[in-house]
Amino acid sequence: MKILVVDDEKIKRVTLADDLATQGHEVVAAADGEEALQHLGSGRFDVVVTDMKMPKVDGIELLKWIKQGPLAGMEVIMMTAYGSIPVAVEAMKLGAFDFVTKPFRNEDIFPLIARIEREKKTGPERVETAPAAGIDEALVGRSQAMGRVKRMVEICARTDANVLLCGETGAGKDLIAAVIHRHSHRQGFPFVKVGCTLFPPQLIESELYGHEKGSFTGAEQKRKGRFELAEGGTLYLDDVDDIPIVQQSKLLRAIEEKVFERVGGTDLIQADVRIVASTKRNLLEKISEGTFRQDLYYRLDVLRINVPPLRERLEDVPALTERLLRRIAPEGRYEIEPAALHVLQQHAWPGNVRELLHALERAYLVGSGRITADLLAAEIEGTAGSALPAPNGATPVGSFQAAMDEAERQLLENALRACAGNKTAAAASLGMKPSTFRDKLAKHGLG
Incomplete structure (x- = not known):
């Protein structure tokens, strides 16, 4: 393939061009975006490998020029420093094929070039075969x-x-x-x-x-x-x-x-x-x-x-509940009261989606497929300390069992924190068997 390498750093430009040439490619080098535009105006290339930050015309400007003109089918690989990752993300939105972060080995470019070559022969193997609609379906929430x-x-x-x-x-x-x-x-x-x-x-x-x-x-x-x-x-x-x-x-x-x-x-x-x-x-x-x-x-x-915690996207709880109930009862044999959804949206869910799943599983089993507001309130009562503040500022009051459950949850969380998340060590610090500790984590939605 014919490749244009664009970088104002001479050593990287020369060595990358030489290494790509040894792979059997025809390579042309340019010292900046302006020189690259001259080459693009006088010859056709399969791939452009360009640095992000350059004098005169930078990598983003060069990418826009390529993708908005008659050369839009040309693939562009961006080279960027760690601190420029947000710009690299923007480059992906503009149509860049991929990007690599400096410092990198020249060999790291080879698989990307091979992928482009493969796609030109057999058709695209990247995300066009799996559209955004599939991602939207897999990840619940609006x-x-x-x-x-x-x-x-x-x-x-x-x-x-x-x-x-x-x-x-x-x-x-x-x-x-x-x-x-x-x-x-x-x-x-x-x-x-x-x-x-x-x-x-x-x-x-x-x-x-x-x-x-x-x-x-x-x-x-x-x-x-x-x-x-x-x-x-x-x-x-x-x-x-x-x-x-x-x-x-x-x-x-x-x-x-x-x-x-x-x-x-x-x-x-x-x-x-x-x-x-x-x-x-x-x-x-x-x-x-x-x-x-x-x-x-x-x-x-x-x-x-x-990844946001569930308490920061409570408007997604109804859709998540529907998805999780289809997983709990794949044959669709369940019923949930509208008022029950309101109860779910008033909880802060410190255990996040995993805690929501466990609460729904328990309520589904106890209610034999019918999930009511009272049943859900009873299931999550034990985490009264995690409830969202009442509109009038009142503090929810739980039962003795709720207080005991909250104390147990706090002990588990403190042990996990003290042991940097190591569950085996946390269990030992509380004098528990690892299996018992895991069961209690599951009970409280701490997984």
Whole structure:
């Protein structure tokens, strides 16, 4: 293919052009957007790889010129610095094929070029095959907050950039990660989830990268890790904030260099995966505490989606309730009073959508398929401290059992917070079995 490389940084421009030429492409280099326009006016190119910030004509202006004229079918790959991610997102809206963040290895461009070449021969494999309507159907809600989430999911599905999902437990981060994968060009390959909270520090490395036979006690045979199992697809690192600091350097290398070794092995294995990670904590706070690497954060936080808690989009509760009840009773054998929906919209849902699901499940079972306002009020009475303030400022008064349940919930939340979300450690701190602790988390919608 014929490629135009545009960058005012000479070293990057020359080396990238040379490396693309060694891949068999015909490459022309331009020192800025103005020179690029001259080349585009005198010759035809298949792909333009351009820096974002340049003198005279910058990358966004160049992109607009290409997409609004007779060359609109030409693909454009943007190169941008970390601090310019919002501009890169804007570039995706304007029609850029994808973007890469500096610093990057020249080889990171090769798969994007190969994808473009493949699509020119066989037709598009990216999001045009999975329209925004599919995302709108998968993610329930018409609130402004969910509108912002859906727009970002559309952008994330069109690019191969890493994604960081930020939000409270139970807010729907897992669903969003799966939707991004299903609507991306990697949809035909595996979606592999790693619950980073579930594995003790000594096992997380084996879980991610696999191990060789005999590499440690109990390793009786070679085992593939999640990076290998996700080959070609998406690796979802759930609760990445729980990965121990000692394991973060190897994870950074696997993401940055796209290679890793199994535990006990020396052979380098290629990691062709797209990373989506989620966090329930502010990673910048963890960086300041010294428990999360800043360089890893920058590699994960390329595209960010802030997932709103349910209390910030209560207008979505009726639609969510309808979707969840269809899941609870797939044959449609349920009835819910209009007044019951009002009760649901008066609760703050500290456990978010997961808590709503559990409340509806309990009410459905107790009411034998008929969900009334009184039944729902009784089910969520135990979280009276989480109710929204009454209009007249009155404080809801719960029963003795409600007070006991609220105290139990507070103990669970405090233990989780003190142990940085590690459920096994939190259970031990309360003198509980892990299974009992998990059951109580589920009871209170803390999952």
